[in-house]
Amino acid sequence: MLEVRSLVVQYGKAQILHGVSLDVGAGQLVALVGPNGAGKTTTLRAIAGLVTWDLRVLRRQAFLSGQIRFLGQEVQGLLPHRIARLGLVLCPERRRPFRELTVRENLLAGALAQKDVRQVHNRLAEAYDLFPALRERERQRAGTLSGGEQQMLAVARALMAAPRLLLIDEPSTGLAPLVKRSVFQQIRAVRDKGLPVLVVDQDASLALSLADLGYVLSQGQVVAQGPQLLGDDTVRRSFLGL
């Protein structure tokens, strides 16, 4: 579904990605892990068109090359709204809900670009089926939710934008271990519904243990990839510090 080839990103003089290639297949949950500053967020931002945005709209000194194909179409060079409309939707890091709005209002805000009202209501029902805790808190102000619930709301809100592939950055950061696990289990439930997900997370063990396929990024390069990275002692020791 998503094929990234030889992705290079540079900001000013700093080269951040040195030719990253990765694939997400239909129905797959793929985890991208690696140390701080490895370039994980930059990879997701490049896929979602935000590096192009930096370049073309903000006119920042940046360089981007490589191929990004989504559902057979070249999307490298498109701006974020065009990419999102094709169904490649990013749920960014530390995404906070509108605290004064209710859970339901936050979800509807995620569907602002959608025109078909009936579709939006169907999607709302699907989001509540995946995240029953949000249905219970539908009329509660989002600012009153726990950290884990706010993260679930962020993912559910991304679902409202009609994704065909979801990119999620650091869903578990700042959450207690049990909550992390439950957030990841819900992300798997999203995958089980047939929606492929590319997730970035600092908790490599957790992310890799639940993913179908993993990539380890280090200093802007993919240094290991495969379905069973946690079973590989060299990978665990050299790249994951486990």
Ligand SMILES: Nc1ncnc2c1ncn2[C@@H]1O[C@H](COP(=O)(O)OP(=O)(O)OP(=O)(O)O)[C@@H](O)[C@H]1O
């Ligand atoms: N817009 C930018 N301008 C300049 N440098 C940047 C920019 N964005 C990221 N960088 C640099 O690129 C490197 C990779 O950053 P990135 O945020 O992609 O890493 P990461 O793997 O997501 O790290 P973390 O685990 O801390 O989230 C860092 O050294 C960062 O300082």
Ligand SMILES: [Mg+2]
């Ligand atoms: Mg990051």
